Amino acid sequence: xxxxxxxxxxxxxxxxxxxxxxxxxxxxxxxxxxxxxxxxxxxxxxxxxxxxxxxxxxxxxxxxxxxxxxxxxxxxxxxxxxxxxxxxxxxxxxxxxxxxxxxxxxxxxxxxxxxxxxxxxxxxxxxxxxxxxxxxxxxxxxxxxxxxxxxxxxxxxxxxxxxxxxxxxxxxxxxxxxxxxxxxxxxxxxxxxxxxxxxxxxxxxxxxxxxxxxxxxxxxxxxxxxxxxxxxxxxxxxxxxxxxxxxxxxxxxxxxxxxxxxxxxxxxxxxxxxxxxxxxxxxxxxxxxxxxxxxxxxxxxxxxxxxxxxxxxxxxxxxxxxxxxxxxxxxxxxxxxxxxxxxxxxxxxxxxxxxxxxxxxxxxxxxxxxxxxxxxxxxxxxxxxxxxxxxxxxxxxxxxxxxxxxxxxxxxxxxxxxxxxxxxxxxxxxxxxxxxxxxxxxxxxxxxxxxxxxxxxxx
Numbered sequence: 001x002x003x004x005x006x007x008x009x010x011x012x013x014x015x016x017x018x019x020x021x022x023x024x025x026x027x028x029x030x031x032x033x034x035x036x037x038x039x040x041x042x043x044x045x046x047x048x049x050x051x052x053x054x055x056x057x058x059x060x061x062x063x064x065x066x067x068x069x070x071x072x073x074x075x076x077x078x079x080x081x082x083x084x085x086x087x088x089x090x091x092x093x094x095x096x097x098x099x100x101x102x103x104x105x106x107x108x109x110x111x112x113x114x115x116x117x118x119x120x121x122x123x124x125x126x127x128x129x130x131x132x133x134x135x136x137x138x139x140x141x142x143x144x145x146x147x148x149x150x151x152x153x154x155x156x157x158x159x160x161x162x163x164x165x166x167x168x169x170x171x172x173x174x175x176x177x178x179x180x181x182x183x184x185x186x187x188x189x190x191x192x193x194x195x196x197x198x199x200x201x202x203x204x205x206x207x208x209x210x211x212x213x214x215x216x217x218x219x220x221x222x223x224x225x226x227x228x229x230x231x232x233x234x235x236x237x238x239x240x241x242x243x244x245x246x247x248x249x250x251x252x253x254x255x256x257x258x259x260x261x262x263x264x265x266x267x268x269x270x271x272x273x274x275x276x277x278x279x280x281x282x283x284x285x286x287x288x289x290x291x292x293x294x295x296x297x298x299x300x301x302x303x304x305x306x307x308x309x310x311x312x313x314x315x316x317x318x319x320x321x322x323x324x325x326x327x328x329x330x331x332x333x334x335x336x337x338x339x340x341x342x343x344x345x346x347x348x349x350x351x352x353x354x355x356x357x358x359x360x361x362x363x364x365x366x367x368x369x370x371x372x373x374x375x376x377x378x379x380x381x382x383x384x385x386x387x388x389x390x391x392x393x394x395x396x397x398x399x400x401x402x403x404x405x406x407x408x409x410x411x412x413x414x415x416x417x418x419x420x421x422x423x424x425x426x427x428x429x430x431x432x433x434x435x436x437x438x439x440x441x442x443x444x445x446x447x448x449x450x451x452x453x454x455x456x457x458x459x
Contacts, residue, residue: 031180032237033413036225037118038379039110039196040424041085048086048219048371050075056090056215062207062266070209074216079343079364083428084219084371087200095203103139103201104148106220110196111145112152114224119153122226124190126153131182131191135164135171135375137404138261138271139198149194160186168259169341170403171195171375173411176227177244183229190230196222197374202261204270211262211270217342221373221380237416242396243295244411247288252406255280259404278348284408285352285400289327292410296332296396304328329353333396333412335385336360340367340377341402349400362388365432369425375403380424384432387425391415 057063057071089095089102111134119126132155134145141148146161162178164171172195179191199218204211234240249255258276263269294302329336336359338349346367350360366380373380378399385391395415402408422429 030229030231030234031176031183031241032228032230032234032416033239033241034124034226034228034233034237035118035122036223036238036379036382037114037121038376038383038424039114039220039222041109041220046085046088046091046220047082048084048091049082052086052091053216056095059093059095060205060207062205063212064207067207067209067212071212071216074213077343078216079346079367080217080219080371081368083369085221087203087220089200090203095200096205098201098203100141100201103198104141106200107136107139107145107196107198108148110220110222111149111194111224114196114222115149115153115192115194118192118224118226124226126155128190129155129159129192130186130189131160131162131179132194133162133164133175133178133191134194135167135175136196136198137164137166137168137171137374138202140165145194166261166404167375168403168405168407169339169372169374169377170401170405170407170409172223172378173244173399173401173409174246174407176225176241176411177246177409179227180229180241180244183227186229188230188232189228191227193225193227194222195225195375195379197376202269202271204268206264206266206268206270208264208270208272210274211264211268211272213273214271217372219371219373221370222376223379225379234416238419239397239413239415242412242414243292244409245288245292245295247284247291247408249280249284249287249406249408252280252283255283255406258406278344280406281345281348281402281408282352284402284406285349288408288410292412293327293329296398296412297329298331301328301331327353329398333398335390335395335397336363337378337381337385337397337399338363339401340364340370340381341372343367345402361433362390368434369428369432383423383425384429386419387422387429388432389418389420391419393417 053075054072057068087106089098089106094102132146132149134149136145144163146163150159150161160182164175167174175193175195179193183189199220204215254276258274258280261271336355338346340346340363346360346363362381362384365384366377370380378401393415397413399411
């Protein structure tokens with residue numbers, strides 16, 4: 001009798017064991033943001049205003065008059081303001097022959113400044129860190145940058161260290177995705193993600209328009225983030241990661257080559273941006289939304305979107321050709337954190353999703369104040385939202401990022417408490433948004449004629 005009873009109860013024990021196991025596993029899958037720290041130089045000599053940009057452009061004697069005019073017009077119409085920061089090697093005129101020392105000094109300044117502040121503000125010791133992920137696309141020294149960080153802070157021997165390169169502007173969310181997957185295997189862990197870029201040592205000194213554009217858009221910046229899956233610390237967290245979707249459109253040759261590091265015909269190395277970039281971004285964004293939308297939209301809004309999408313296919317209405325036509329993401333999220341890669345990127349996402357100027361303001365202002373800081377750019381946008389006291393407990397934020405490959409990585413965070421730290425915006429948040437974001441030198445450079453350009457080139 002006892003044996004038969006045990007046989008009947010055995011499946012029940014298995015079910016209970018399985019449910020307990022799943023519950024414990026689920027508890028481990030949380031990913032909380034405890035703090036993030038963006039980079040801002042303290043020295044005014046790192047400022048890269050329009051006049052300084054023009055001086056750097058005019059140092060390149062390989063450019064002709066039309067190239068000078070094109071670059072100056074690009075700079076003043078880019079949406080980038082007068083207070084962004086540039087690499088020391090370029091500001092000191094060494095862009096033609098930067099050294100390994102220049103590269104490492106630039107990265108040390110960015111990485112260690114943000115990490116020092118991160119450790120100081122959270123009171124978390126470097127020895128408590130279980131996972132370290134560093135991403136810098138254009139620099140891959142030996143030993144790796146993760147090893148450089150571990151050596152500087154004397155971290156533990158058993159730390160799980162990962163070094164990313166070549167991942168582009170979307171690398172930050174790739175690194176966060178890696179951290180949250182590792183959390184499933186390591187209980188009550190701390191992870192640090194460092195996202196930045198090496199600008200000075202990869203300054204393009206040739207004359208190809210498609211490659212010299214990156215010099216006009218990219219600026220120095222980066223961010224370090226502290227994540228955990230320890231649920232007992234959730235009350236200290238800023239945000240909780242609800243979902244993250246990664247899309248890679250690299251199987252398309254055009255998408256793969258639209259953002260690519262290469263050498264020009266003269267042997268100068270640079271980063272080429274092609275006209276296919278916007279099309280590649282739209283395709284990758286569309287694929288990403290197909291996976292992301294069902295995860296975040298309420299059922300009623302999802303059904304409405306399906307009906308509109310069906311009508312779009314049947315009627316072929318040109319007005320519905322945008323990526324997110326008929327999609328109301330505001331039913332799922334309150335804030336839009338868009339990668340400040342450039343004015344065209346922000347405008348394109350805004351048009352696709354039917355966003356207002358209020359929604360796009362954080363990305364526009366981050367571009368204006370800090371420029372395109374590559375993988376670190378999203379966090380300056382988030383910092384603006386926080387400094388403006390927009391983020392309230394329970395709010396959801398969608399982060400939208402694009403990167404070479406071609407990649408589109410999006411995620412949704414939930415705000416865990418009211419946020420209002422002025423962070424890197426502390427010295428200027430009251431001045432934003434400015435009444436005008438038009439570059440003050442636009443009129444000055446619009447009347448530049450061939451005689452003026454010839455004079456500058458000769459002198």
